[in-house]
Amino acid sequence: MCHTGMGKKVKKELEPPPKDVFDPLAVESKKAETAVLMLQSPEEEILAKSCDALYKFAKKGDENKVTLLGLGAVESLSKLISQEDKIVRRNAIMVCGIMAAHNDVRRLMQKLDMIPPLIARLAPEEEVVVHEFATLCLAHMANDYTSKARIFELNGLEHLIRLLSSPDPDVKKNSVECIYLLAQDFQSRSAVCEQNAIPPLLELLKSDYPVIQQLSLKALGSVSCEAECRQALKEHQALDHLLKILEAKELNDLHVEALLIIANCLEDVDTVQLLQQSGGLKKILTFAETSPLPDVQRNAAKAIAKSAHNAENRKFFHEQGAEKTLVDLLGSDNNGVKVAALQAISVMCANVVSKDIFNKNGIFQIIHLLNKDNAEVQEAAVFALANLSTGCPNNASAVVEADGIDALVSLLKDKGEGVIANTCTVLINMATQESLRLALESHGVMTALVATLQSSSNLVLRKALLTVAALGCDAEARTEVSGFTYNEVCTLGGSLVIRHLPYILNSSSTPKPSQYQIGICWVSQRC
Template structure:
């Protein structure tokens, strides 16, 4: 074999530059290399920049300042595949910096170039980093709009089908950011992007599954997207996902997507037909569905994927966790669901139940059972979500009964005593809805001791819990037995707390006012409420700027005003004036205030007559009524004690009805009784006469007359007797004993004088008492004896009119009314009484206003129905309703007709209300 001859290398051409290796440690030098015409140099420079900017954010900003951004964007359009790839990698990493994104937004060709690089013919690495750049840019609204305008969603959707997980991750992340814009939700549906997103749920990478669920959550907020997802059987896939225990860290997001889907009744129908809802309920409650065996969590594929993920976690962190081992075989208990998943599931039920049709379907699927089961969970967040869902489900009438049948009331009552404020608020809201118009649930609340817990909550610092407790108490108050129980446990006093604390929360004020109206409905509770100054706070709430607060406060006052003492208290506190202002106002007026004012006036007829000038036949005048005249606008209506305390004046007399015997008459009657007893018992003459003398002189002292003369009489009567007896017994006594007895008598006299002075002082300090009317008392007795037995109402009216006219000066001829003297006699009565208040029985000469008032007062005593109406110029009249008097058999019967009773000219004459003579009677 011959010797090999060494081949000689050819020398390079003379016109070719020899290749050199360049080492650079300056970023600026590498940036300059980006402008080289050689593609190999551009490629290596891009690769060097990629490695440099991947280290930290400061490097990204440095290269941007050196002008690398513009050069890289140009190289992304290079014809050389390697240059495009390396430039795309560099710019993709640099886009994480906000200044770089700002620079790219200013370049109109940057985003369209990145979208172009998502074409199928490009390398996978180009797809990866182009999608990465778009995911960063999609975080800002302006860039998001540019991506959508340049049809960037469709290429991203196609990248979801890539076999490279990095491409999938960056693409789904970009889509998730874009779906925050409602326009993108319709575009992604048109691009058939929903199906690839569902497929990514099977990915073996948790980050891809998470981003896919995030994108689905945002896409499913659109109704048309939800319809498309139903066609893709998304709900079954999501439930299968939740059933996979290896993916429990993503179950919350899966349930959130289900929550969006369950918002539509169509979705609930689908999940109901497929049995998916029962599966979901069983998974959330950690139970096995009764119609199927326990599943391993996702089938063979699920096991493979779970094993793959577990293997990767094991490679990174060593041993596998217990939950990452083999799934339980059929027949064993399934792995408990995480609390966050339970909470989200309860919220999903609550969100879906806001629709009436959905509530019906959820009730048919026994969703209440799951929620009641979650009430006993140890997590307060789960308890809160479950209670809130029950509260929404309770808007369905059948659900209210179901919660009671499945014993859901008791755990809710227990949660009312929770230390967590959110739990208490949610539990009370659920009970408030459950007890609304449901007597069975109200009884359950009482049976489980809920009344005490609710009363305790009225002092809770959390406003919403307090308001809900007041609402529950209002609901249970519809049951008389429960209402009495709550009143016995001090609910009225407890309700005063929120009113007295000046709580500014209008919801609390409104609910507590309504609760007051529910419980202050009998005399004892009204008295308790009034004595505790509760009326004062209700009157203050009438000034609230909130419509609901004013309405509820008005209703509470309407309930309180049914008895006279409370009505009087409301008037003293200015409640009547405020209600009148509300009724005059065009914006604050409400029907509840009108009812309150009417009831207040019906309980205080004096105020009603003064304000309206009319009393109906059902308004019965009793002792204490007074006619103060027509009240002018902006004039306060005063109680009778204030009118009695005013100094004597020349104004119109206050007409007073008080059919009681005078104190002088009562004393004289008692004196007569004592004299009679003295005649029958001679042994007690001196003792009883001395006591009678003291009583008569005490009455003189009470009236302020002969005050100083009473004391000597007492001294004379008491001291004289004692001195005479002492003289007889002292004949054989020494001088010292006489002096001692004399001194003792003087001390007794001084003590007696001091007691008399104290009695006089107490009498002077007592409030002014309105005058009594013994004459009116006699009128009532005579009318009851003579007129009441008459056989017909017409005869009674006629006789009573004649009686009243006789007592008030007799008939007055027409045209002679101006000559009838009535002012002077009334002024004399005022002067005698030293008071502007004149009892109606003491008036012996009266005209329309006096006779009409006396007729009404006497008619009410003998059950003759009539009205009292005030006119102008001292006119007043009574109207009665009388039936047809034709008793002939077969004669037609007509409704009763209204008649005006003549008390002036022809007493007893009845005039039809619409007749000319009746009109003339009512006018001057």
């Protein structure tokens, strides 16, 4: 209503709407095709609603993701994630985050070079929801080596590390997962340390969400492969954090990953010494013995084996009674634990004192494992015996005392050249003592070796020939044994030497004197 000059109220006439304006239209569709077509609209409201509908559709399963891929949705979304309108941008990135779970979608995203705009969405001024789905999309894409390299090239790591301190747990989870995947590459591992990611990764160990804790440990496990990163872990008291995790029974789902990091850190002598002084080394050994989890026990044994390659570390482990721990682990019901313990024993017995300890407490158990059906256990057991008996006559005698000869003879029939070669090493070590040679001869070792001398493996032939030579020191061995004469063995051995003579003379890789040359001398002296 308005007032006229005459003081009377009259109705104001309504102006007709412009003829060139389209009345608002609420578009509803039950078809994904229509929603994808609407992604071409110039109107922000339609774009936002279409993306929202596609997000709900894609979320329902892989079949729907494939449908949208076939309809060309990814190409349109690749442009919309950089849209000026923040709602459109947010909704588009949500669709991309969900769809990137599919391999074919990720390949197209890579082809469209979507990583630069995705990294741009990690900027501090973006909404938390945008951070969540942009990091989700990048975490999916980081499964591919080429995408990993692209993320690294565009300094995506810097943004991901910053987002580890996000207040949103989903953002933290996606960011740390992406960092873990990136850290499997050497360049990224070093960059993680250089960009000071260790403190926020350690902070995530305090998270209320187990998946975040596990991913953080996995990321730390990857970076701890690098010496400079291990130094950073030490400077930030990471080992204290890890030992506390091991001591907490309610965190047993984190124990495997925690031990893998400790295993890497134990490569450094100063770290082992520090742990020994603080009592941490003893805690690790006790934990290995008492843990009910086979994976934990296996990783603990692997940690010892990895560290004990260093002579100083072996000394520290010996001082803490690592030998007893390893022998106890041989009694596990899990074959993987047995193999890891045997491998650690093989390394630890480079220490002479450790060899003596295993003589009293370990050789009998190891001989018992030679009779197991599991090939991996047998191989690890005979390798341990080879190391234990080398340069140690007492341990060679202990093999006989533990009734190990029949098991060793049986292993000469094994198809694996490593098993046969290590078995021969044990027999050679035993043959240095006359009483043990006689024991070996009485168990038909020479007969078993005749078959071994016909192997097509150069390694097996060399070791078998040396074994025959070692056993042939006695006149008794040069008599007929179970249907074979010593001369027949000599003839076979000599023919093998001659057969391989060109290899001996021409091979630059064969040490001088080679095993074959030793064999030649032996044949010429005894035939």
